[in-house]
Amino acid sequence: MNAPTPAAHLAPVVNARPVPQAFIDALKARFGNNCSTALVIREQHGRDESAFAPVPPPSAVIFAECTQDVADAVKLASEYKVPVIPFGVGSSLEGHLLAVQGGISIDLTRMNKVLSINAEDLTVTVQPGVTRKQLNEEIKSTGLFFPIDPGADATLGGMSATRASGTNAVRYGTMRENVLALEVVTASGEIIRTGTRAKKSSAGYDLTRLFVGSEGTLGVMTEVTVRLYPLPEAISAAICSFPSIEAAVQTVIQVIQLGVPIARVELIDHHSVRMVNAYAKLGLREEPMLLMEFHGSPAGVKEQAETVQEIASDHGGNAFEWATTPEERTRLWTARHNAYFAALQSRPGCRAISTDTCVPISKLADCLLDSVAETEASGLPYFLVGHVGDGNFHFGYLIDPEIPSEREIAEDLNHKLVSRALRLGGTCTGEHGIGLHKMDFLVTEAGVGAVNMMRTLKQALDPHNIMNPGKIFH
């Protein structure tokens, strides 16, 4: 069997810097068994969920157990000018974790304590290795929840680093709106705090939001304080099938424009439904579908649902299938949660290349429908799911990694999609980040001047360019 030959632009440029043995020795002396140079461990930390061709792994992995561990590791790395890549659960889709310039990985999963729950203030402070599911499990008894839910059970550190969001963002916002404060180890190994637990503040530059979305390139987050929300008194979920994607999308546009405080509204195209039916035997109508959730008081939920049902019916939507118990809701959401795995299984051996454009809601139909037509015409198998209430959606192109031309077609489709989204006032990435994959798109989107300003900030805060170098910009 031949090794896969990916298209040139999906093989990252590798430019590993020297990692002096004295540095590794110093790490071993400081961290003992918590510094691993075993190949299997290094390989585990040198990849993520992206479709990039593999690159050589980091030279060592530090298992940090406290902030001081991180600070000491970064201080040593700074002395020796060796790159540092923070690592959570490895669920990045954009190559964030690939050691393209060599260096070490700092694994933060042992820093997984919930440090303080301030239920009465609707805030919680956690270590960066806490995952979103773990967090919700640990705060269950408070009657509060943390809404941000990217596909993976990512860590709060990783989610902060990519400015993640998910299905609840349409109502509750993204990590941008929900991180209140951070503890950060800077590129020189200093420990600083940004923000307070106050809900609002005008105290100087917004360092919190500078770090949120910085993809590990400015420092390592070692504590994250986020907002929580009271569990709604009533929750109701429903699915509704539509004769076309356009009908589903027009329904969403009207719901958002009317200001209905819908908690979740996800599009699942007929391909996804077909794949999920095959995967989980759900027996759903193989038509484009909206999956919705309403949060509020019982009366409020009823009112929202009635408004949305009326709009859906105007667009030819079928009768809603309702779920009000947690069990029924889980069954409905299975379709959405399994879409990715069902898609992978629909074409054994394939890889999914995921797009992530986000456009103003009024442009959603324009952007989506043209891209669907283009993708259908390409003949490549794909699925489409989306946080459409935010104007954000993901095509998953299912490519055979053994066939370079498929990868090229997928990249070409993504290129056309991003160009269209930018023309319509949108962004190349709603929630996955730039990483290695979208550096050129970022320049087109933000302009050379703005990207140069980002570079200037990076240079000022990380003069030796050791923090996750080679990501966000060339």
Place this chain on the structure above:
Amino acid sequence: MNAPTPAAHLAPVVNARPVPQAFIDALKARFGNNCSTALVIREQHGRDESAFAPVPPPSAVIFAECTQDVADAVKLASEYKVPVIPFGVGSSLEGHLLAVQGGISIDLTRMNKVLSINAEDLTVTVQPGVTRKQLNEEIKSTGLFFPIDPGADATLGGMSATRASGTNAVRYGTMRENVLALEVVTASGEIIRTGTRAKKSSAGYDLTRLFVGSEGTLGVMTEVTVRLYPLPEAISAAICSFPSIEAAVQTVIQVIQLGVPIARVELIDHHSVRMVNAYAKLGLREEPMLLMEFHGSPAGVKEQAETVQEIASDHGGNAFEWATTPEERTRLWTARHNAYFAALQSRPGCRAISTDTCVPISKLADCLLDSVAETEASGLPYFLVGHVGDGNFHFGYLIDPEIPSEREIAEDLNHKLVSRALRLGGTCTGEHGIGLHKMDFLVTEAGVGAVNMMRTLKQALDPHNIMNPGKIFH
């Protein structure tokens, strides 16, 4: 009559840099009549609403009419290394507009066009000189509104620069959450754009939020894109008196902790009520009062109001006085809107020194009640109003500017209040900014490391330190 002798720490340190005549000549050549060196104009632009002793005004005022004007003025200033202070309506409370290092003022009030209303996306793009009331007037026909409402009819540019909020922030957030994108003239006179109209994005560093709250120290905002909201189907306002501030505050804490989506909840203490009664003959009970507003569907508003009434009554609140028509609502809100002027009139010739702490909601009673006791004990006349749903409140100390000891007492009270707020996990400024007044507090709040990081950013983006120098940090 002797000139007022303010306490030393309220006379700003003036350290004017030379402004070469060649620079003024170049400005005159470029801007003609839109460059003024008339003393009256310069004096108008050399002060704000803060209680600082006057300092010499800027050397010239440029009336910018477009982004290129701003870029050209900043480019010249950069060449001659002369400070630049952006100017809106001059409503800063923290000395932002004082030319403590000399330089020129760029008046942005002629850049007051609403550039594009995207009603279907709930966004609008404006020039920085558009005021919040003008904006709401111009978008009236769309059925949308812009909720951020600081006390003054400030410009969107000024509001972005101070990360302003106001009475609606408890539900709709602050400028931090509501600015989507900016056009900015950098310190070198380059024009860049930050952000897009997409609702969310993970595309690189969050430059938008770096500029929001940067108080004119990193560049001049020349376009601002903000979110709008559908006018609620139903709005209902109510006032309710309480036997004590504690009872009122405990009511608020419970309302917030229950997650009631109240749109406004303002505390007005008995001093304020007394002053407003005298000023506007409102005949309100001279007791601490909450002023609330509920937005939503008719049923939703009713439900929220019932919940809040029940909680208020548990804390000894009197029957609500309701207002549902716009006229009745205006009458009720008069008490809040006139508090500042009523207070000034209650002691002719006085000035108000306003505090701005914000604490986590669970600490609101602790912070507020101890500070009220302290202020009462000082004997200084004062009033207290607050955006208590956010944990943010303002004492207004009414000092006689002729009596230095009163200014000292006020500063001392503020110092104790800020220390208390910081101990309780809060911030020294919820919405007014640091300016000249809170530079030391910022260091205590954020720590030397974080403030040094802010300085590093400033130095990187403005190497000649020409953008509103001497503000935020020494």
